[in-house]
Amino acid sequence: MTLKTLTLSTLTCALAMHSAYAETYPTKPITLIVSAAPGGTTDIAARMVAEPLSKALGQSVVVENKPGAAGNIAAQQLLKSKADGYTLLLQYSGYQVITPSVMKVQWDPVKDFAPVANVLSAPQVLVVKKDLPVNSMKDLIEYAKAHPGKLNYASSGNGSLQHVTTELLNQMASIETTHVPYNGTGPALTDLLGGLIDFTVTTPPPLLAHIKAGSIKPLVVTSNTKLDSLPEVPTAAEAGLPDLQVSSWFAMYAPKNTPKEVVEKLTTEIHKIMETPEYKAKAQTLGATAEYMDAEQLGKYTQQEVNRWKKVVDAAGIKQQ
Incomplete structure (x- = not known):
């Protein structure tokens, strides 16, 4: 052989x-x-x-x-x-x-x-505290440019998807916001509801009840299609940010x-x-x-x-x- x-x-x-x-x-x-x-x-x-x-x-x-x-x-x-x-x-x-x-x-x-x-x-949903004087992504970007570094955003930790998604937004919109990392989405959401944080971005499940109660305001869904659970919230493209396509x-x-x-x-x-x-x-x-x-x-x-x-x-x- x-x-x-x-x-x-x-x-x-x-x-x-x-x-x-x-x-x-x-x-x-x-x-x-x-x-x-x-x-x-x-x-x-x-x-x-x-x-x-x-x-x-x-x-x-x-x-x-x-x-x-x-x-x-x-x-x-x-x-x-x-x-x-x-x-x-x-x-x-x-x-x-x-x-x-x-x-x-x-x-x-x-x-x-x-x-x-x-x-x-x-997909992710970007939400802001209820008394922040913005009602759209255009408003948020304009507010951030008028107050550089003054808006604080929460994430579930350093290097988390929430963190890098918001940094992507900062880079795309040429704005400066301040990162406040938390040990998980729960604590971050608690401080957002308490008004200690200005905004955050995360997946829909922990947000839906608070959005429906009017405790926080949703500005954008980071996908090219709307969510059935949040049909009134614009997609990234509709909000003028077509490249902000981010999913967990x-x-x-x-x-x-x-x-x-x-x-x-x-x-x-x-x-x-x-x-x-x-x-x-x-x-x-x-x-x-x-x-x-x-x-x-x-x-x-x-x-x-x-x-x-x-x-x-x-x-x-x-x-x-």
Whole structure:
């Protein structure tokens, strides 16, 4: 047997083994690491997928919350896991594509993970305190230019999506506002409601009740389509900021070198789940959309988002605090 024949035979055997593995996968419970504490949108997205995926695969999908260090703890756990499809990560986009530009990490958001599927997306809503004398984005920008550095905006932490989104707005509109980081969206919203902060930008779920009560004023939705839950709020394009397209997205990743057939099996089942009326309705109640991306699409989008936000982070001089 020649070396060429032996190499071809070895390759054929390896492919056959991969195929057989995918056919029997999974044969035991799957751990789905979540980079946030229970109750938040990342956790909700994970559980929206985990239960129906368990039924589809015939094995338990166990959600394991590993919050902390801007997603670094969860990412590190996946990095050290076997590439066998039994350990997966449900990651929040801000952690996946912004954290590596803000702090030193031992993982690459593109090279070290195998994308599986995007499972949920949610645009941001910019809201201001009720007594701020502005009623539109045009008003806000004019007010900020007339009072440079005087407007304070809240975020859920240094380097968070709220932080870099507002810095993107500052750069686009040529305005100067002052960042006040909080330890989470909850405390930031409390101070906004109390009038201690002028504005913030975050996903709809924690804002909807307060907007409907008139406690805060929404000025823009950072998407190209209006939200069903906030039909009166203009899109970024309608507000004169067409490039302010920002969504939080929540995606599943596996360790790199996970068999392609396993990834495809997971992606296929997740797509089926996301097409169900129940899943779409749940997403809508969160002010989100069941925006599916397959593995290839998610991989390309992850790289695009890494490139986009690195430019914003570098231009704003955002560093780990």
